[in-house]
Amino acid sequence: MKSIIYESYGSPDVLKLIKTSTPEPSRNELLIKVISSSVTAADWHLRKADPMMVRFMNGLFTPKRKVLGQEFYGEVIETGGSVTRFKPGDKVFGSTGLKTGAHSEFIVLSEDSVISRADGDIEDDSLAAIPIGAMTALFFLKQGGLKKGGRVLINGASGSVGSYAVQIAKGKGATVIGVCSTRNVKLVREIGADQVIDYKKERLTDHPQKHDIVFDTVGNLSYRSVKPLLSSEGHFISTAFNLGLMRAMMMNTFRKGHKVYTGVTKESQELLDEIKDLIKSKKLKAVIEKTYSMEEIKEAHIHAESGHKQGNIILAIQGGTTHV
Ligand SMILES: NC(=O)c1ccc[n+]([C@@H]2O[C@H](COP(=O)([O-])OP(=O)(O)OC[C@H]3O[C@@H](n4cnc5c(N)ncnc54)[C@H](OP(=O)(O)O)[C@@H]3O)[C@@H](O)[C@H]2O)c1
Structure with a gap:
């Protein structure tokens, strides 16, 4: 072979x-x-x-x-x-x-x-x-407490993890805000984002709304930079894995409201079966x-x-x- x-x-x-x-x-x-x-x-x-x-x-x-x-x-x-x-x-x-x-x-x-x-x-x-991108998106969105009616901002919404996160959050009934560059604005809208922020033209802080989850799949955001964007009980999720984020996650027990989640996806058959159900019900595609x-x-x-x-x-x- x-x-x-x-x-x-x-x-x-x-x-x-x-x-x-x-x-x-x-x-x-x-x-x-x-x-x-x-x-x-x-x-x-x-x-x-x-x-x-x-x-x-x-x-x-x-x-x-x-x-x-x-x-x-x-x-x-x-x-x-x-x-x-x-x-x-x-x-x-x-x-x-x-x-x-x-x-x-x-x-x-x-x-x-x-x-x-x-x-x-x-x-x-x-x-x-x-499997990898969708299980990662689902794993972290669950950690972040994804819920119907919540506001979810996804940084890197046009990438692998980001495009699945947009679809999963939308499928769950959240309001989804995708962040990507100009050439991907149309794509991110097509897969379900209610609003798209083009990072080539605007900054995240140009928008006053607060979010229940900020999901960073790019690795260019820190808890400190995201804090003003989070609602009082909002959570920051990042698939990037660095010391600053690990430290911020370790402080979760001492912090009121906001939680930070990072690390490695814990893949499981349950997660993949849930993804398969979303594919079957046409709520998720690659x-x-x-x-x-x-x-x-x-x-x-x-x-x-x-x-x-x-x-x-x-x-x-x-x-x-x-x-x-
Ligand atoms: N923790 C885990 O267990 C786990 C699991 C899977 C993946 N990951 C990590 O997660 C990250 C994302 O993986 P991926 O497969 O989704 O990557 P990817 O497919 O390469 O996507 C990256 C996306 O980021 C966007 N992007 C680049 N610069 C940006 C910026 N400044 N602002 C906003 N968006 C920007 C790009 O969109 P534009 O072209 O529009 O800029 C691109 O679509 C990687 O670092 C990967 O290693 C971690």
Whole structure:
């Protein structure tokens, strides 16, 4: 089979498309033919070992797990003897978690991984771009106490996490304010934002309204800068992970009203099942900017690393349709 590997940390030039041997599932594992995967912010952060912390998780000097790719859409080809949740022929989508490895034609995962069946009318290769971004958006919005009628401001509303956060908050009946650049204003409105702030033309503080949740997916806001934008019981959520935010989160117990939430998404089957229900009820879909082939992996990484992708990038592995 073909796999994209990286044997040292660095620029997109470290990525190589090579032939590897197809893995075999053990008793509790599934062999999945990967139809499509995605190239996410996590992929380029891992490839570059940026932040430095990556080296403590994936090898100090060289990467331990050499195949990237954390989400996939595919077909179960073979199951180990004790597997009961899935059978050969099932179309599935899910997350590999920290194991990564979805940038390969086949992958083995234990049946208790975060995987859902892509049954009925939701079968589509864009499902590969949903698990990470959508579970992250849902996980943090839940932490922030998302509720019907609340006001939710999403910074980075046109990116992967942001575009799912807009749809989830809107689906829950919140008033959604999206922040993005001029070229994405139309997109952010189309996916459900009630109001869009174009950060190229206005500042967040130009708007006097207070919000129940400010959700930063960009990493350029601090609790201090967001404080004047929060309602008395408003919460600040950030997918960025830095010391300042960790400190602000640790102060939650000592602070009245405002809470700060950051850290790493705790992926779960419950979250993915909830996302699947939203897809089925047409309240959530992936925004796909472009599909790349395995041969175009370097271009796909350069695109993802720009920090300006519109929604998501698909990596076509074995079949699937093309999003230009
Ligand atoms: N904590 C976790 O567990 C977790 C999980 C998943 C992701 N993340 C992190 O979350 C972050 C977002 O991931 P992503 O996949 O959504 O990224 P992404 O798809 O690359 O999206 C970034 C978005 O940010 C927007 N943006 C850039 N500069 C901006 C600015 N100054 N103001 C407002 N918007 C701006 C861009 O829109 P324009 O082109 O319009 O500027 C772009 O659409 C990454 O840092 C990722 O590592 C964390």
